[in-house]
Amino acid sequence: MRLSVLKVVARQASSISTTLLGLLAVTFFMGRMLPNDPVLAIVGDLADQSTYDMVHHQLGLDKPLYVQFYLYIRSMLSGDFGNALFTGHRVADDLMKVFPATAELATFAIIIGVGIGVPLGVLAAVYRGSIIDHVARVVGLLGYSSPAFWLGLMGLILFYATLGWVGGPGRLDVAFMDSIETHTGFMTIDALWEGDMDVFWNALSHLVLPGAILGYGSMAYISRMTRSFMLEQMAQEYIVAARVKGLSRWAVIRRHAFRNILVQLVTVIALAYAFLLEGAVLTETVFAWPGFGHYLVAGLLAGDMNAVLACVLIVGIIFIGLNLFTDVLYRLLDPRTR
Amino acid sequence: MSAQNTSLRGWLTADVTTSPWQARIQRTYFGWRRLSSNHLTMFGLAVLLFLVIIALLAPQIAPQGYDEQSLPERLAAPSAAHWFGTDDLGRDVLARMVYGTRVTLMIACLVAVIAAPLGLLIGTASGYFGGWVDTVLMRINDVFLSFPGLILALGFVAALGPGIRNAVIAIALTAWPPIARLARAETLTLRNADYIAAVRIQGASALRIILRHVMPMCLPSVVVRITLNMAGIIITAAGLGFLGLGAQPPMPEWGSMLSSGRAHLSGAWWISAVPGIAIVLTSLAFNLLGDGLRDVLDPRSDS
Numbered sequence: 001m002r003l004s005v006l007k008v009v010a011r012q013a014s015s016i017s018t019t020l021l022g023l024l025a026v027t028f029f030m031g032r033m034l035p036n037d038p039v040l041a042i043v044g045d046l047a048d049q050s051t052y053d054m055v056h057h058q059l060g061l062d063k064p065l066y067v068q069f070y071l072y073i074r075s076m077l078s079g080d081f082g083n084a085l086f087t088g089h090r091v092a093d094d095l096m097k098v099f100p101a102t103a104e105l106a107t108f109a110i111i112i113g114v115g116i117g118v119p120l121g122v123l124a125a126v127y128r129g130s131i132i133d134h135v136a137r138v139v140g141l142l143g144y145s146s147p148a149f150w151l152g153l154m155g156l157i158l159f160y161a162t163l164g165w166v167g168g169p170g171r172l173d174v175a176f177m178d179s180i181e182t183h184t185g186f187m188t189i190d191a192l193w194e195g196d197m198d199v200f201w202n203a204l205s206h207l208v209l210p211g212a213i214l215g216y217g218s219m220a221y222i223s224r225m226t227r228s229f230m231l232e233q234m235a236q237e238y239i240v241a242a243r244v245k246g247l248s249r250w251a252v253i254r255r256h257a258f259r260n261i262l263v264q265l266v267t268v269i270a271l272a273y274a275f276l277l278e279g280a281v282l283t284e285t286v287f288a289w290p291g292f293g294h295y296l297v298a299g300l301l302a303g304d305m306n307a308v309l310a311c312v313l314i315v316g317i318i319f320i321g322l323n324l325f326t327d328v329l330y331r332l333l334d335p336r337t338r
Numbered sequence: 339m340s341a342q343n344t345s346l347r348g349w350l351t352a353d354v355t356t357s358p359w360q361a362r363i364q365r366t367y368f369g370w371r372r373l374s375s376n377h378l379t380m381f382g383l384a385v386l387l388f389l390v391i392i393a394l395l396a397p398q399i400a401p402q403g404y405d406e407q408s409l410p411e412r413l414a415a416p417s418a419a420h421w422f423g424t425d426d427l428g429r430d431v432l433a434r435m436v437y438g439t440r441v442t443l444m445i446a447c448l449v450a451v452i453a454a455p456l457g458l459l460i461g462t463a464s465g466y467f468g469g470w471v472d473t474v475l476m477r478i479n480d481v482f483l484s485f486p487g488l489i490l491a492l493g494f495v496a497a498l499g500p501g502i503r504n505a506v507i508a509i510a511l512t513a514w515p516p517i518a519r520l521a522r523a524e525t526l527t528l529r530n531a532d533y534i535a536a537v538r539i540q541g542a543s544a545l546r547i548i549l550r551h552v553m554p555m556c557l558p559s560v561v562v563r564i565t566l567n568m569a570g571i572i573i574t575a576a577g578l579g580f581l582g583l584g585a586q587p588p589m590p591e592w593g594s595m596l597s598s599g600r601a602h603l604s605g606a607w608w609i610s611a612v613p614g615i616a617i618v619l620t621s622l623a624f625n626l627l628g629d630g631l632r633d634v635l636d637p638r639s640d641s
Contacts, residue, residue, distance in 0.1 A: 019477065145621040147593075154610075286600075308492070312493040319486070
């Protein structure tokens, strides 16, 4: 068994390295497509020809394209994404700072997505055609059709401005800012670490709304997939056999049908988690959440290609990583794929 | 009149057809009957037809031009004079919504017109030729699939610069890979079919086989997929507009209208609420229509 896993990993590794190379090529050419001259951006249009040539040389733009690409790959793989002009820091440092905020948001969102989506999907499949199936369908369809940034704005109007149930934009009220030390970067966990319950509740009240809205999209996806996996299993003959044997309906669902969809479900959840990164871009913009998406948009609006391309590349790498992870998991957990 | 009706129905449902044309019309008719028996699908279709009519007749329907400002009336609440209120420059929100329908539908159509043929061509070529053509094309496909659509579109817009034309290009570049993958899968099941072998023996070129004999067979599932993807395309386009990277002012795009209401959320909620509802309704309509079409055109796939 271990051997087959190794073989899979080896085959995956070769296919992944080509995909990674392609990924780098895409971001490299995105950087070259720029309509504005990167040299002019540095020296200004009053510089004389010799200054221009010097910067042109320093940026490596006089080298052949394949050498530039090679140098680009080398610096990217060593984690050197250059400097972000709009923050004045190294992009890599910036990313380290903003990622925990997104991770906290995404983790909260996936808990909602799985916690509601999976039971809803199972119930919709078990009671197919009933009112709960229709409710699940409508909730799912609305989740697919609603832009998260609009839901966020409406949520802010209703729950923050009108009802005052949740905290507003940002991760903390201004009064609490910088009041706790950073350990994990997860504001709620850091607050618990320090034992500061005021900060904890404040951080949680800021997290609930963006987390729930981000989680709604993955809930729609997860419940729909759970429903279709369950229906597929419940049409199998072994389910009938287990029922004939005398097991109760829910025992069959829990012990046989549900256990059989677990592997597929993990794949779906991993994918949903990856897609949260996409949803985070707009949700974080609406909620002024200082995470990865917020950073990407700020870089975009400032026209800072170093920051933007690093973000695009990182998301691509996370996607490839999650795909590899689910593939390996599939083979490890599901004996049928061996 | 009624006699003519029965004979028409008789002609449409005859067990034995007398011409290929009649057979084709019959198939369409039966497909339509199945499609129209699903109320939700019909609702989606009705909403989309409604939007198309609004877009076509925008100048006749809109109460005023989309760019007519009236500063004394700025941020006015919905009333008989302004059904959806006015925005921060005193422009009628209803008028801007009506013209915005044109922008949204235009983006959706352009993306479909670019991405569907591109995906079809790459997918069918990949599946038909196999070998290294397949490997190379599918590797490229994998690269594009390894980005979430919005992030890739953001990267392209960053490189190309903001604007509605570049937004369409960026979204189209992210929309073709799933279609190519689908078309390839369909082609793989077809390439060894007897009828393909027959055409090949008759001396048809690879291009002719792909265009005339493989592509038509892939069309139904591609149409279903693109209809379902349309919902995501509209949301992505609205997202780009929301970030200020899509349509530029004063063009009335729903996403950027929504964004312009952010500064007046507590006082003038309608500026953001109305475009949002329109976006939800439009993408819901595409989702419902796509689901219905899938049941009719592509009975193999489930869920």
